[in-house]
Amino acid sequence: MSVARPFALGVAFVLSSVPVVAQEPAAREPAAQQPVAQEPVAQEPARRVSLTVIHAADGRTAADLEPAREALLTRLENCRNVAARVAGDARVRFRLAVNARGVVAATSLAEGAVSAEARRWHGCAMRALARARLAAGVAGTLDVVVAWTTEREAAGRAGGQAGLGVSGGSVGGGGAGEGTLGLGTLGTLSGVGSPPSGPGVSVRALVPEVTGSLSPDMVRRVVRRHLNQVRYCYESALRQTPGLEGEIRLSFTIAADGSVPVTNVAANTVGSPEVAACIASRPRTWLFPQPEGGGTVVVNQTFVFAPTS
Numbered sequence: 001m002s003v004a005r006p007f008a009l010g011v012a013f014v015l016s017s018v019p020v021v022a023q024e025p026a027a028r029e030p031a032a033q034q035p036v037a038q039e040p041v042a043q044e045p046a047r048r049v050s051l052t053v054i055h056a057a058d059g060r061t062a063a064d065l066e067p068a069r070e071a072l073l074t075r076l077e078n079c080r081n082v083a084a085r086v087a088g089d090a091r092v093r094f095r096l097a098v099n100a101r102g103v104v105a106a107t108s109l110a111e112g113a114v115s116a117e118a119r120r121w122h123g124c125a126m127r128a129l130a131r132a133r134l135a136a137g138v139a140g141t142l143d144v145v146v147a148w149t150t151e152r153e154a155a156g157r158a159g160g161q162a163g164l165g166v167s168g169g170s171v172g173g174g175g176a177g178e179g180t181l182g183l184g185t186l187g188t189l190s191g192v193g194s195p196p197s198g199p200g201v202s203v204r205a206l207v208p209e210v211t212g213s214l215s216p217d218m219v220r221r222v223v224r225r226h227l228n229q230v231r232y233c234y235e236s237a238l239r240q241t242p243g244l245e246g247e248i249r250l251s252f253t254i255a256a257d258g259s260v261p262v263t264n265v266a267a268n269t270v271g272s273p274e275v276a277a278c279i280a281s282r283p284r285t286w287l288f289p290q291p292e293g294g295g296t297v298v299v300n301q302t303f304v305f306a307p308t309s
Contacts, residue, residue, distance in 0.1 A: 049076045049083075050147045054257055054287060060098055060140030068132045075128035076146060082124045083148045085117040087228055090148035092122050093259075093285050094129055097141050102134040109143070110285055115232065143259075145287060201238065203231040204304040212297030214254065214289060219299055222288050233278035234305045237270075245306040246270035248279055254297040258288045270305060279303065 051072060053062035065072075083090040093109040106129035108122045125146045205223050210216045238244050246269035253262045260283040268276045283301075291297050 048149060049073055049080070050145075050149060051076065052145045052147070052287075053142055054093070054145055054259060055143035056140065058140035059138035060142055062142070064098070064134050064137070065132075065142060065144070068134055072128065072132055075131060076125060079121060079124035079128060080148075082117070082121045086121050086148075087115065087117070087232060090118075090121060091145060091285070092118075092125065093143060093145050094126060095141055095143050096129060096132070097139075098134055099139050100136060102136045104130055104132040104134065106130040106132075200308055201231060201235055202304075202306045202308050203227060203234055205230070206302040206304065208302075209300040210297060211299075212254070213292040213295055214297045218289055219254075219297075219301075222286060223301060226282060226286055229282045230279050230303055233275050233282070234270075236278070237272050237275035238307060241272065243307065244270055244272055244275065247302055247304050248276050249300060249302045250280055250283065251298070251300050252283045254288045254291060254299065256291060256294040256296065258290045260284050260286055260288070266300060267302075 051065075051069065053065055056062050056064070095107045095109055097105045097107070099105075106126045108126050110118075110122055129144070129146070205220065205227055208216050208219045208223065210219050234244070247267065248265065248270055249267040251264045251266040252260050255261055263280045263283050265276045265280050270276065288297075
C-alpha cells in the first residue's frame, strides 16, 4: 500500500497537467435559404344571427318581441362559437310561452335526430331566449326561428318576399308584415350552386312536384339550402349499415305562414325506416316563402342517396 499510493498520485498529476485543446466546431457553409411557400388560408365567411317571428297566438303579436329584439340578438351572439360547430345550416324553431307579466319560457321545437353540436347550440339559444322580458299583457305564445347565416349570402337574398320578419344584423326586418326578408330566405345558403356532399357520399334532391301557389324553383331553393341536414341522416345510417342506397320520397304540406306542419314518407327504397324517419322530420323545421293568397301547398320531394367509395 505504501508504494501504490505515490504512483497513483503521480499519474493523477501528469494527467491533470496535460493541456486540453478545445475542438472548435467545423465551420458550416450557410445554407441557401429557400422561399417558404405560403398556402392561402381560407377565411370563414362572416356570420350573423337572425331572429324571426313566424307565428303568434293567444293575444300575443310579432310586435311584442320588438322592444326586446336588440337585447336578444346580443345574447344570441354569445352562442356564435357553438353555432359555428354545427354542420350545415344552424337554424331551429322555438316556442316562447309569454305570461301576463311578460316573462318568457322557451322550448325548442326541433324534431328528429340531431348532432351533439346542434343540441348544444339549441340549448344555448334557448337559454338566451328564456331571458327575454316582454311587455305585460295577456298570456300567449310566439313561435320564432333563430338562424345563423353568412353576411354576403343573406345580403344577396334581401328584397325577397315580405315576411313576418324580426331579424338582426345588416339585413333588418320590422314587425308583422314589415320584414324585408321572406320566411324562406333566412339561413345559410350552403346548397345554392351545387348540393353539399361530403367525401364518399352522393345526396341529390330532384325537382319537386308542387301543387299550390309556390313554384317548384322556390321550393327547390329552400330544400337545397337544407340538404346538409338530409345528408346528415343518411351518413349517420351509412356508418351503421354500409351499402345503403336508393330513394326516399317525402310528401309534405306548406302552411299559409310558410311552416311545414305535416310530413310523410311516400316511398323508401333505401330500406332503412330510421333514415327515412330522420329525413321526414327535417322539413318540419324549415321555412318556405308564404303561399300567395294564404293557401297551402303540397310538395312531393324525392332524394337520391348513394355511397361513392
